[in-house]
Amino acid sequence: MSDRLLDIRDLSVEFGPVARPLRVVDRVSFSIDAGKTLGIVGESGSGKSMTALSVLRLVPEPPARISGQILFDGRDLLKVPRRNMPAIRGKDIGMIFQEPMASLNPLMSIGDQIAEAIMLHESMSADRRRERVLDLLRLVGLPDPEGRLGAYPDQFSGGMRQRVMAAIAMACNPRLLIADEPTTALDVTIQAQVLEMMLDIRRRFNSAILLITHDLGVVAEVCERVVVMYAGKVVEDADVGSLFANALHPYTQGLLRSVPSLTDTRKRLYQIPGSVPPARTIKAGCPFRPRCPARMDRCAVEMPPLVPYAPGHRAACWAVSKEMAE
Amino acid sequence: MSVLIDVQGLGKTFTDTTMRLGPKRPPVRAVESVSFQIHQGEALAVVGESGCGKSTLGRLLLHLIEASEGRVMFENRDMSAMSRHEIRQLRQRMQMVFQDPFGSLSPRRTVADIIAEPMDSFGLTKSRKDRREKVAELLDLVGLPPSYMDRRPRQFSGGQRQRIGIARAISVDPAFIVADEPVSALDVSIQAQIINLMQDLQEKRGFSFLFIAHDLAVVRHVADRVAVMYLGRIVEMGTKAQIYSSPHHPYTEALMSAAPRPDPAARSNRIILEGDVPSPSNVPSGCPFRTRCPLAAEICSVERPPLIEVEPGHTAACHFATPYPIAQRSPAT
Secondary structure (H helix, E strand, O other): OOOEEEEEEEEEEEEOOOOOOEEEEEEEEEEEEOOOEEEEEOOOOOOHHHHHHHHOOOOOOOOOEEEEEEEEOOEEHHHOOHHHHHHHEOOOEEEEOOOHHHHOOOOOOHHHHHHHHHHOOOOOOHHHHHHHHHHHHHHOOOOOHHHHOOOOHHHOOHHHHHHHHHHHHOOOOOOEEEEEOOOOOOOHHHHHHHHHHHHHHHHHHOOEEEEEEOOHHHHHHHOOEEEEEEOOEEEEEEEHHHHHHOOOOHHHHHHHHHOOOOOOOOOOOOOOOOOOOOHHHOOOOOOOHHHOOOOOHHHHOOOOOOEEEEOOEEEOOHHHHHHHHO | OOEEEEEEEEEEEEOOOOOOOOOOOOOEEEEEEEEEEEEOOOEEEEEOOOOOOHHHHHHHHOOOOOOOEEEEEEOOEEHHHOOHHHHHHHHOOEEEEOOOOOOOOOOOOOHHHHHHHHHHHOOOOOOHHHHHHHHHHHHHHOOOOHHHHHOOHHHOOHHHHHHHHHHHHHOOOOOEEEEEOOOOOOOHHHHHHHHHHHHHHHHHHOOEEEEEEOOHHHHHOOOOEEEEEEOOEEEEEEEHHHHHHOOOOHHHHHHHHHOOOOOHHHOOOOOOOOOOOOOOOOOOOOOOOHHHOOOOOHHHHHOOOOOEEEEOOEEEOOOOOOOOOHHHOOOOO
16 A cells, blocks of 8 residues: 555544533544545535645644644654644645635735745746746646736636646645635536646646545546545545445435436435534534434434445444344 | 516616726626516526626516616516606515525524514514514424524524525515525535425415526526526526427536536536636627637627527527537537
């Protein structure tokens, strides 16, 4: 398993008093191989973004308490001194966020912003750097790169800004790209362009991608592996084919059935009753229990462990384990 | 079924009216020559990307903004010819549901006050007791416990807030509701709940519905008919079955093809449109879609394709409108 690039083990993120902690990420484990794309799917409050931010060590500690291991290329990022993280962020790990306008500096030309990302990690002559910036803009498919070097973020559309973000993220050929809802704010036709660009980047650089999204369609389109999170916990993980063909967890099944589709002739959409409970109110047992059609007595007492049911396919559900045992 | 709303050649141009120095910004043609009818009890969906004019269209229908050209007839009466008093009376019959349920609910007021406001303003609540009873009934109708009426919006999740917004809209028993992206800000599992709720309510109450969305898949469950807009114009319109099974306009087809499908086996040859939507203040000559159209030919830059009937009840504005997938077509020379 030498090509395992990111290996997260038992990652937990807690806030609040030690005696009564608020656990927003609860013993999450998964790994990504080089050149692969892993998607974390979940609704608001599932802890998916918090998981991604912890990998970058962008969650301020305190107030947060982070435990577990985040092995990047064998090195535990949680043991790296905080002051050394900026050398890793942007170099080995690139990132793209949902709101490009909030992440770009409105007073700096995009050429300078991309050049800055290179300067922070590598020294080279100004001419070579300019060449590199142009290459990056071509890579992300920005039309007329020479002409747009001096342009400012507000002169671009949402899709183009997301391309500029990607150019910054890819400035030092990172081995891992973390993309948190990169297409959520974009129109469908532009979303298709940005997803295509990400796949193209992956093909060329063999980078791994950690994609955070709430959209199962996006996952089906670009990911190889999927982790489904609910209320801070991983409830199911699988290869993309096996997840969509044979979802095990009632939450995943419900999510898949509630997505409206273009070809579907159902009169009504399937609906998961209720909503994600606020983190404070989750007590013992399975957090999905109040909304679950398959709940049993045991679910109120004990959280089901994440166990494999098929090669590479795990789920955390008592109903599934009972069904499999029969 | 009788026609409730008849839109005739409707257009809206926004001009730069600021007092600032320097050159005026060019006028923006947000909506242009739009015509259609909405029958009683019918749900019409308007779909398009940002800047296509779909929200402006919704506001024009409610007469929240003045049309620059054309008119909107509500039950055969021209709204632009009505007095302010008449418009106000009409407001009781038309309501709106917004995208961001929190942004459209006052954080300082209780749920009961929010829901009862339209009834209060039309004098439909007789006593405090009557008001509370009506609010309780409405909460029950949208699937919330009546005991929630004394709480404030911040105590609710996005889906619950949207239910409150819907309860408020149906409180005056309107004949027509405009819903502007009502589920776009919600989580997937909550989206389905709200879509089903709106369908149920429409069946129960029989109001007509203009459902504005950017997602063709969401609309499929709500709409009887679908209109696709691009740069202020309707480029295709038809019944749900017509639009989804045989789209004639390349933009409609591209919109459907671009939507990521929750099926890894269908990971596919999607039609990926190039470039962005042009600015509505600088619309391309001829067909406005030609700059991104895989079928564009010479005629498209010269002549604007009219909206023609391609089959009964189905119109499309494309020089090459045919019911075949783009992949199998070649542009005429």
